[in-house]
Amino acid sequence: MVEYRVRIGEQEIALQVGENGQISIGGEIHPIQILQLDDHEFLVRHGSVQHRLAVVRQGGGFFLVTEGLTLEAAIESPRERLIREHARERGMEHARAEIHAPMPAMVVRIEVSEGETVTAGQGLVVLEAMKMENELRAPRDGVVKAVHASPGSAVEKGALLMLLE
Secondary structure, eight states: OEEEEEEETTEEEEEEEOTTSOEEETTEEEOEEEEEOSSSEEEEEETTEEEEEEEEEETTEEEEEETTEEEEEEEEOHHHHHHHHHHHHTTOTTSOEEEEOSSSEEEEEEOOOTTOEEOTTOEEEEEEETTEEEEEEOSSSEEEEEEOOOTTOEEOTTOEEEEEO
16 A cells, blocks of 8 residues: 655645555545546546546646636655655755646746745746636745746646746
8 A cells, every 4th residue: 555645735645546546535445436538637536526627737746627627736655755854854945846837838927036935835827728727836935046937828748937946
């Protein structure tokens, strides 16, 4: 069984996935089925309830879009947890963080400027894609080292938008 830590907003849960695909949340087994429809879209079934879920990766996190609701999520695997803990032990937790566009989009607003101190979860840049605004947030505390985008500009998926130190 592999345990992941999943954070959506302020809520964090322990999610375990067994070798047979069985999912346990907080020690309780859930009959969840996940069917991948394409690269970024999934059908999630829990009993008789089903939801379409679009998943877009952003740096170390994800945007989950379902039924008009956009959620920001962080998923930490056992390997990622070991790397983070090792970096903390070695004093490397303040390495650079890169903020990339999770999809082709238009830059609506830049919320911070170079040299500004930001805290984890603080809004950095707002993008518009698929007629929805998505706010990209700071993955950790830091200082804005460089801003590589400007309001009104179109960016491609993966474009570097900002550097944090």
